[in-house]
Amino acid sequence: MKVHDILNAHFYCDACEMVKCMEEIPVKHYQMPNGYLNNETEVMIKGRCPNCM
Numbered sequence: 001m002k003v004h005d006i007l008n009a010h011f012y013c014d015a016c017e018m019v020k021c022m023e024e025i026p027v028k029h030y031q032m033p034n035g036y037l038n039n040e041t042e043v044m045i046k047g048r049c050p051n052c053m
């Protein structure tokens, strides 16, 4: 798996239901409690895309 896929921010438009990969938005790596392994962190930002403004 590429690093790009492990820390990935997406934008979801709740008007047209378009999902876009936001490569320019950095995703932080969360510190996990003991006993937990973080394989993947996904951030979903919801709102309106430029087409639906």
Ligand SMILES: [Zn+2]
Pocket (backbone or CB within 6 Å): 013, 014, 015, 016, 017, 018, 048, 049, 050, 051, 052
């Ligand atoms: Zn939209």
